[in-house]
Amino acid sequence: MARENPRWGYIRIQGELRKLGIRVGATTIRRILLKEGLGPAPRRSGPSWSEFLRAQADGILACDFFTVETAFLKTLYVLFFIEIGSRRLRVTPSTRNPDGAFVTRQARNLCFELDEREVPAFFLIRDRDGKYSGSFDEVFRTEGAQVILTPIRSPKANAFAERCVKTLRSEVLDWTLILGRRHLDRVLRSYACHYNAQRPHRGLGLRTPDSRYDVDPVESVPKIERRDLVGSLIHEYHAVAA
Numbered sequence: 001m002a003r004e005n006p007r008w009g010y011i012r013i014q015g016e017l018r019k020l021g022i023r024v025g026a027t028t029i030r031r032i033l034l035k036e037g038l039g040p041a042p043r044r045s046g047p048s049w050s051e052f053l054r055a056q057a058d059g060i061l062a063c064d065f066f067t068v069e070t071a072f073l074k075t076l077y078v079l080f081f082i083e084i085g086s087r088r089l090r091v092t093p094s095t096r097n098p099d100g101a102f103v104t105r106q107a108r109n110l111c112f113e114l115d116e117r118e119v120p121a122f123f124l125i126r127d128r129d130g131k132y133s134g135s136f137d138e139v140f141r142t143e144g145a146q147v148i149l150t151p152i153r154s155p156k157a158n159a160f161a162e163r164c165v166k167t168l169r170s171e172v173l174d175w176t177l178i179l180g181r182r183h184l185d186r187v188l189r190s191y192a193c194h195y196n197a198q199r200p201h202r203g204l205g206l207r208t209p210d211s212r213y214d215v216d217p218v219e220s221v222p223k224i225e226r227r228d229l230v231g232s233l234i235h236e237y238h239a240v241a242a
Helices: 010-019 026-035 049-059 100-114 134-142 155-171 181-197
Strands: 060-069 075-083 089-091 123-126 146-149 223-229 234-240
Touching: 010 026, 049 060, 060 155, 075 100, 075 155, 075 181, 089 181, 100 134, 123 155, 134 146, 155 181, 181 223, 181 234
Parallel strands: 060 123, 123 146
Antiparallel strands: 060 075, 075 089, 223 234
């Protein structure tokens, strides 16, 4: 019954069984269905959220805001986008006033860049923050992307963006005293370049977003040089000719 009627819940199945003279509790039905790998009714009718993300990753963008406190106790807002499939990070200029005009302008700028992608963006995942205006969503809809709003107080629904914020803070922002908006923009631009071109990602099999293919192994250990970024917080390593 559960497989043939994926929208039926435990109580509905219990009622159908009772019509047939079979009396069984809803808890027992739940236990039997879970044993057979069948979850609650909404989850039997389609893929789970994580399955959806994996299947559609190349066509999904996620975005979010985070804040940074400067040395002079000013709050700056940063909007960023991350491509779920490639993990490519795009950080917009920071602002003290993230109004509708600001977010719409950043959406337009991003869409210009996305025109070069082989796979178009079909979905944009964002939370219900009031800083996102109607015109922000409309920019993506005109590009053929569907805007998906996460449930209230459900950060895990936008897990890729949340994890990106944690990475930004733990690797750079928590270790840097930001003096102002231009300083923050410079730091984030440098880190975004490192994130996309040099930082290995576990979700990509320890490859980088800009190079999603394995490097051929070398026969002998090459000479390696280090390059420092963001006040020597970030180290990049490159093989050079001996």
